Amino acid sequence: MFKDATLLEVEDAMHRSCNAFKLFKKTSLATRAALMRTIAKELEALGDHVIELAMRETHLPEGRLKNERARTMHQLVSYANACERGDWLNVSMCSASPDRVPPRPDIRKTMTPLGPVVVFGSSNFPFAYSTAGGDTACALAAGCTVVLKAHPAHPETSECVAQAIAKALEIHRLPKDVFIHLHGASFSVGEALVKNQHTKAVGFTGSYSGGMALFNWAQQRKEPIPVFAEMGSVNPVYLFNEKLSADAVTVAQQYADSITLGVGQFCTNPGILIGIDSPALHRFIEELASRMNAIPEGKMLHDGIAKAYEQRSSRAMTQKGVKVMTDPGRKPSAKSCSALLLSVTASSFLENSILHEEVFGPCSLLVICNDASEMKRVAESLEGQLTSSVIATEGELKQHQELLSIIQCKCGRIIFNGVPTGVEVCQAMQHGGPFPATTDSRFTSVGPDGIRRFARPISYQNFPDELLPDELKSANPLGINRTLE
Amino acid sequence: MFKDATLLEVEDAMHRSCNAFKLFKKTSLATRAALMRTIAKELEALGDHVIELAMRETHLPEGRLKNERARTMHQLVSYANACERGDWLNVSMCSASPDRVPPRPDIRKTMTPLGPVVVFGSSNFPFAYSTAGGDTACALAAGCTVVLKAHPAHPETSECVAQAIAKALEIHRLPKDVFIHLHGASFSVGEALVKNQHTKAVGFTGSYSGGMALFNWAQQRKEPIPVFAEMGSVNPVYLFNEKLSADAVTVAQQYADSITLGVGQFCTNPGILIGIDSPALHRFIEELASRMNAIPEGKMLHDGIAKAYEQRSSRAMTQKGVKVMTDPGRKPSAKSCSALLLSVTASSFLENSILHEEVFGPCSLLVICNDASEMKRVAESLEGQLTSSVIATEGELKQHQELLSIIQCKCGRIIFNGVPTGVEVCQAMQHGGPFPATTDSRFTSVGPDGIRRFARPISYQNFPDELLPDELKSANPLGINRTLE
Structure with missing residues (x-):
C-alpha cells in the first residue's frame, strides 16, 4: 500500500x-x-x-x-x-x-x-x-x-x-x-x-x-x-527464599502478569528469573507455572515476531538441561502464542550463552542456583540490562550487598519487590542500560x-x-x- | 629508558x-x-x-x-x-x-x-x-x-x-x-x-x-x-572592518600573542582568520605580520611535532594562491619554529580542502572574502570546531545574525572580541565541539x-x-x- x-x-x-x-x-x-x-x-x-x-x-x-x-x-x-x-x-x-x-x-x-x-x-x-x-x-x-x-x-x-x-x-x-x-x-x-x-x-x-x-x-x-x-534485554529477576516463602502466591501472580503483558512484547519483559534451590523456590515455580497456564494465548504484533518467538523459544527448550515448567501442550505457533516457563540449573546456564539471549515474547527462564555464591556468578555472567529486579525481604537485601554491587554495574534501573514492566514516564526514570541493552x-x-x-x-x-x-x-x-x- | x-x-x-x-x-x-x-x-x-x-x-x-x-x-x-x-x-x-x-x-x-x-x-x-x-x-x-x-x-x-x-x-x-x-x-x-x-x-x-x-x-x-x-581544530576567527578600523593595533597584538602562545601548540590556537577585503583589513594584516615577525623563534615539544609543522606549513604555503605575509626569511625548521602568517582569497580557500586542515604550530591563514555573503560560504564550508571567535563592534555582530547562526552549529564555544587560547577552568566552560573537533x-x-x-x-x-x-x-x-x- x-x-x-x-x-x-x-x-x-x-x-x-x-x-x-x-x-x-x-x-x-x-x-x-x-x-x-x-x-x-x-x-x-x-x-x-x-x-x-x-x-x-x-x-x-x-x-x-x-x-x-x-x-x-x-x-x-x-x-x-x-x-x-x-x-x-x-x-x-x-x-x-x-x-x-x-x-x-x-x-x-x-x-x-x-x-x-x-x-x-x-x-x-x-x-x-x-x-x-x-x-x-x-x-x-x-x-x-x-x-x-x-x-x-x-x-x-x-x-x-x-x-x-x-x-x-x-x-x-x-x-x-x-x-x-x-x-x-x-x-x-x-x-x-x-x-x-x-x-x-x-x-x-x-x-x-x-x-x-x-x-x-x-x-x-x-x-x-x-x-x-x-x-531490549532479558531483565533478570533475583528471587530470595524468605520473601518467596512469605509471598509465593502474590509474587507468582505479579510475575505471571508481567511475563505475559502485551503477549510479552516489552523490552522490559522479565526473561530470566534466578533463584536458590529450596522448597520455597519450587513452590513458587509451581505457582508461577500454573498461573501462566491460565493466561489465554495471544496474537503477536506481526507474523515475523511470532515466527521468531516460535523459533527462539523452541531453540531454548531444546538446550541441554532445560525443562518446560508450563503445560507442554501449549506450544507457541505462528497463529497464537502461549506463555512459556522454562527452568535450568545455574551450571547449565553458565556454560551455554544461547540461554542468555532474549526470547522476545511471553517466555521466561528460571535459573536454579545451588547457593548465593552461584547466584553471584550468574549475575556476573550476564550482559548489560535495562532493568534488574530483586524479590527479597529487606533483611535479605541487606545480606546480599555484593550481589547488589554486581547488579548496579549491569543495569539502568533496579527494582525492589516489583516487576520491570510498566515504565513510569517521569524525570527520575532511567530507561537505558549498559551495552547491549x-x-x-x-x-x-x-x-x-x-x-x-x-x-x-x-x-x-x-x-x-x-x-x-x-x-x-x-x-x-x-x-x-x-x-x- | x-x-x-x-x-x-x-x-x-x-x-x-x-x-x-x-x-x-x-x-x-x-x-x-x-x-x-x-x-x-x-x-x-x-x-x-x-x-x-x-x-x-x-x-x-x-x-x-x-x-x-x-x-x-x-x-x-x-x-x-x-x-x-x-x-x-x-x-x-x-x-x-x-x-x-x-x-x-x-x-x-x-x-x-x-x-x-x-x-x-x-x-x-x-x-x-x-x-x-x-x-x-x-x-x-x-x-x-x-x-x-x-x-x-x-x-x-x-x-x-x-x-x-x-x-x-x-x-x-x-x-x-x-x-x-x-x-x-x-x-x-x-x-x-x-x-x-x-x-x-x-x-x-x-x-x-x-x-x-x-x-x-x-x-x-x-x-x-x-x-x-x-x-583540536583550526578555531576560525571572523574579523569585521568597523572593529578593525577602530582597534587594528590592539587586535593585532592580541592575535600575534595568541597565535604564537606556547609556540602555537594549543588545540585552541587560531589557525584561520576570515576577513572582508578592505583597507582596514589590509592594515590589520600588516600590523599582525609585523608583530608576528617580532616574536622570537621557539622550540617545539618534540622533533616529531617540529617536523610535522615544517611539512604542513610548507604544504600550505605552496597551495595555489597562498601568500606568505610574515618575513619569508623566517622559515620553520626542525630546530626552531617561527611564526607564520599566510593569506589566500576565499575563492581559493573554498576549492582547496588542504587549506582547511590544522597546521599544529604558530601558523595562521588569513582568508580574504569579497563580502559578507562569501564569508558565510566560508563559515558553511568549515568542519566542527572547538571555538569560533568574532572580532566586531556590537553593531556588526547584530548585522550578521545569519553568520552567527552558522557558527553556532559548528563549534562548542563562541568568543566575542577575544582570543580562543586561554581556556578558563570553570563550570560554564564548554571545551568540546562537533566532529572532528x-x-x-x-x-x-x-x-x-x-x-x-x-x-x-x-x-x-x-x-x-x-x-x-x-x-x-x-x-x-x-x-x-x-x-x-
Missing part, C-alpha cells in the same frame, strides 16, 4: 529537514512546548479512527492502544513542560573578573540542538515509541527537526499520526518540514537515512540486530553521529531527561547581553534554574 | 583496575574529593624537581610549566569541590502515588561510574592533560579507576607525577590500583588498552589521527565504549561538567531508604541539590 522512499526521496527529505532546522532551532522554548501540546491534542482528535487502524495493524487490543495513546499524549505534554522549565539546558554562568591575572572572561553555557534527527518507529509501541512518540517529542523539545521512518508493521497508523503532527505545525505556522514522514520496509531506506550527511542523530527502539546495523552505519560515516538504540548507557529514552540526547553544550564568552539566547541573558527572562559561579 | 608495557602487562593492569573499581566505586563523594585534594598537594610537594624534568622533556619554559602545574592543582581542587557538591549526579526523585491507577512507584535517579577508564597523556600539556590532568581528575571524581598511558615525549615527568598520585592513595588507604601508570611508545599498547574487555571509557587529547584510531578500535569492540577524544560533542573536557563523561544514570525503584546511595536517601544527608517531582 505504501511505497518505500527512494534514495532520491531520502536525500530530498534530509535536505528539507536541514533547511527547516535552520529556522526551528531558533524557536523559543515556549513555541516548541506549545507545538508539542498541540500535537497531543491533535492525536486525541484522531479519535477512534486511529485506534481502529492500530488494532488492525498490530493485533493489540483496544484498551491497551487507548492507554498507549494517553501515555503518548502525557509524554508530549510532560516533555513540553520540561522543555519550558529549561532544567535540561543545564545553564551555568561564570561572571567576569577583570582584575584577576589573567582577567577572567564572562562565560555562559547552555545547550544547542544537534540538527536533523532520524527516528525509527518501533513495532511494539505504535504510538508511544513511533511517529509522535518519545524520541520525536524529545527531539522537537531540543529544537531538532525529525525525519520519521514509519515501522512497516503499522504504516497506516503512522501515516495518520503524521497528519496530526502536520496539522499542529500548520496551526503554529511552523515549517512543514520540521517533521517529515517516510516509509521504508527495506533496510536500504534506513541505511540511506543514517548515512545521509545532514543526519545528526538517530533514535531507535527495537531488536539488537536492527539497532547494531544503525549503530555501525553511523560510526562508519566520515562524521560519526550518536545513535540512541534501545535494544542500549548503544549509549549515558542517556534515557523515557522521561524528560531524554531531551538531552539531542542537544550539546555551547558556551558564549564575553557576549553582548541582548544577543545571548534568552536563557543566558543577565535578567533571566525565562526564569529558569541556573548555576552561578 | 622506559619499556613499553607488554600485552600481558596491559591485561594484568586492566584486571587489577577492574578489581580496584569494585571497591573505589563505593567510596563516598567526600573520600574521592579528599583524595583529589591530596593529589594536588602531592603534586605541589614534587617541587622544582618535576618542573626541571618537564623542562628537559618538553622544551617548555619554567614559567609556563609552573603555571600549568598550578592550573592542574586548581582542576583537581575545583573538580573535588564539584564532586562533593554533587550537582553532576543530576539527582531527581519521583515520590510514590499508591492510590493512582496504576500505582506510581517511588523512583530515584543518580549517576553511577562507568568502570575502569584508560587515559592517554597528551604531549602539549605535560601536567594539565596528562597523568594527574583533567581526564584523570574527572574519572576519579566519578568513581572510576584510571589506567594512564604516559605520553612517550615526557615519560619521566609522567612517572614522577604518578608517584605523587600513588602517595595520595596510600595516605587515604585506598587500593594502589585505583591509578595504574603504564608506558607505551608503540600504538599496540594503546590498541590493547582500548580493546581490553575491562576498559569502559577512554580519555584522549591529541591529533585527529590518534583520536580516530582509538575511536575506531573502541567502536569495533564486541561491547563498544565511549571515547572522549579532543582532536571531538568524537563526542555532548561533553566537555575542561571544567567540572567533564565528570559527567565517566558516569551513567541509574534509577532505584521502591528501594529501602537505608540501602539507597546517600545522595538518594530521603533525609538528604549530603545536602545536595535534587529535583523533586
Whole structure:
C-alpha cells in the first residue's frame, strides 16, 4: 500500500529537514512546548479512527492502544513542560573578573540542538515509541527537526499520526518540514537515512540486530553521529527464599502478569528469573507455572515476531538441561502464542550463552542456583540490562550487598519487590542500560531527561547581553534554574 | 629508558583496575574529593624537581610549566569541590502515588561510574592533560579507576607525577590500583588498552589521527565504549572592518600573542582568520605580520611535532594562491619554529580542502572574502570546531545574525572580541565541539561538567531508604541539590 522512499526521496527529505532546522532551532522554548501540546491534542482528535487502524495493524487490543495513546499524549505534554522549565539546558554562568591575572572572561553555557534527527518507529509501541512518540517529542523539545521512518508493521497508523503532527505545525505556522514522514520496509531506506550527511542523530527502539546495523552505519560515516538504540534485554529477576516463602502466591501472580503483558512484547519483559534451590523456590515455580497456564494465548504484533518467538523459544527448550515448567501442550505457533516457563540449573546456564539471549515474547527462564555464591556468578555472567529486579525481604537485601554491587554495574534501573514492566514516564526514570541493552548507557529514552540526547553544550564568552539566547541573558527572562559561579 | 608495557602487562593492569573499581566505586563523594585534594598537594610537594624534568622533556619554559602545574592543582581542587557538591549526579526523585491507577512507584535517579577508564597523556600539556590532568581528575571524581598511558615525549615527568598520585592513595588507604601508570611508545599498547574487555571509557587529547584510531578500535569492540577524544581544530576567527578600523593595533597584538602562545601548540590556537577585503583589513594584516615577525623563534615539544609543522606549513604555503605575509626569511625548521602568517582569497580557500586542515604550530591563514555573503560560504564550508571567535563592534555582530547562526552549529564555544587560547577552568566552560573537533560533542573536557563523561544514570525503584546511595536517601544527608517531582 505504501511505497518505500527512494534514495532520491531520502536525500530530498534530509535536505528539507536541514533547511527547516535552520529556522526551528531558533524557536523559543515556549513555541516548541506549545507545538508539542498541540500535537497531543491533535492525536486525541484522531479519535477512534486511529485506534481502529492500530488494532488492525498490530493485533493489540483496544484498551491497551487507548492507554498507549494517553501515555503518548502525557509524554508530549510532560516533555513540553520540561522543555519550558529549561532544567535540561543545564545553564551555568561564570561572571567576569577583570582584575584577576589573567582577567577572567564572562562565560555562559547552555545547550544547542544537534540538527536533523532520524527516528525509527518501533513495532511494539505504535504510538508511544513511533511517529509522535518519545524520541520525536524529545527531539522537537531540543529544537531538532525529525525525519520519521514509519515501522512497516503499522504504516497506516503512522501515516495518520503524521497528519496530526502536520496539522499542529500548520496551526503554529511552523515549517512543514520540521517533521517529515517516510516509509521504508527495506533496510536500504534506513541505511540511506543514517548515512545521509545532514543526519545528526538517530533514535531507535527495537531488536539488537536492527539497532547494531544503525549503530555501525553511523560510526562508519566520515562524521560519526550518536545513535540512541534501545535494544531490549532479558531483565533478570533475583528471587530470595524468605520473601518467596512469605509471598509465593502474590509474587507468582505479579510475575505471571508481567511475563505475559502485551503477549510479552516489552523490552522490559522479565526473561530470566534466578533463584536458590529450596522448597520455597519450587513452590513458587509451581505457582508461577500454573498461573501462566491460565493466561489465554495471544496474537503477536506481526507474523515475523511470532515466527521468531516460535523459533527462539523452541531453540531454548531444546538446550541441554532445560525443562518446560508450563503445560507442554501449549506450544507457541505462528497463529497464537502461549506463555512459556522454562527452568535450568545455574551450571547449565553458565556454560551455554544461547540461554542468555532474549526470547522476545511471553517466555521466561528460571535459573536454579545451588547457593548465593552461584547466584553471584550468574549475575556476573550476564550482559548489560535495562532493568534488574530483586524479590527479597529487606533483611535479605541487606545480606546480599555484593550481589547488589554486581547488579548496579549491569543495569539502568533496579527494582525492589516489583516487576520491570510498566515504565513510569517521569524525570527520575532511567530507561537505558549498559551495552547491549542500549548503544549509549549515558542517556534515557523515557522521561524528560531524554531531551538531552539531542542537544550539546555551547558556551558564549564575553557576549553582548541582548544577543545571548534568552536563557543566558543577565535578567533571566525565562526564569529558569541556573548555576552561578 | 622506559619499556613499553607488554600485552600481558596491559591485561594484568586492566584486571587489577577492574578489581580496584569494585571497591573505589563505593567510596563516598567526600573520600574521592579528599583524595583529589591530596593529589594536588602531592603534586605541589614534587617541587622544582618535576618542573626541571618537564623542562628537559618538553622544551617548555619554567614559567609556563609552573603555571600549568598550578592550573592542574586548581582542576583537581575545583573538580573535588564539584564532586562533593554533587550537582553532576543530576539527582531527581519521583515520590510514590499508591492510590493512582496504576500505582506510581517511588523512583530515584543518580549517576553511577562507568568502570575502569584508560587515559592517554597528551604531549602539549605535560601536567594539565596528562597523568594527574583533567581526564584523570574527572574519572576519579566519578568513581572510576584510571589506567594512564604516559605520553612517550615526557615519560619521566609522567612517572614522577604518578608517584605523587600513588602517595595520595596510600595516605587515604585506598587500593594502589585505583591509578595504574603504564608506558607505551608503540600504538599496540594503546590498541590493547582500548580493546581490553575491562576498559569502559577512554580519555584522549591529541591529533585527529590518534583520536580516530582509538575511536575506531573502541567502536569495533564486541561491547563498544565511549571515547572522549579532543582532536583540536583550526578555531576560525571572523574579523569585521568597523572593529578593525577602530582597534587594528590592539587586535593585532592580541592575535600575534595568541597565535604564537606556547609556540602555537594549543588545540585552541587560531589557525584561520576570515576577513572582508578592505583597507582596514589590509592594515590589520600588516600590523599582525609585523608583530608576528617580532616574536622570537621557539622550540617545539618534540622533533616529531617540529617536523610535522615544517611539512604542513610548507604544504600550505605552496597551495595555489597562498601568500606568505610574515618575513619569508623566517622559515620553520626542525630546530626552531617561527611564526607564520599566510593569506589566500576565499575563492581559493573554498576549492582547496588542504587549506582547511590544522597546521599544529604558530601558523595562521588569513582568508580574504569579497563580502559578507562569501564569508558565510566560508563559515558553511568549515568542519566542527572547538571555538569560533568574532572580532566586531556590537553593531556588526547584530548585522550578521545569519553568520552567527552558522557558527553556532559548528563549534562548542563562541568568543566575542577575544582570543580562543586561554581556556578558563570553570563550570560554564564548554571545551568540546562537533566532529572532528571531538568524537563526542555532548561533553566537555575542561571544567567540572567533564565528570559527567565517566558516569551513567541509574534509577532505584521502591528501594529501602537505608540501602539507597546517600545522595538518594530521603533525609538528604549530603545536602545536595535534587529535583523533586
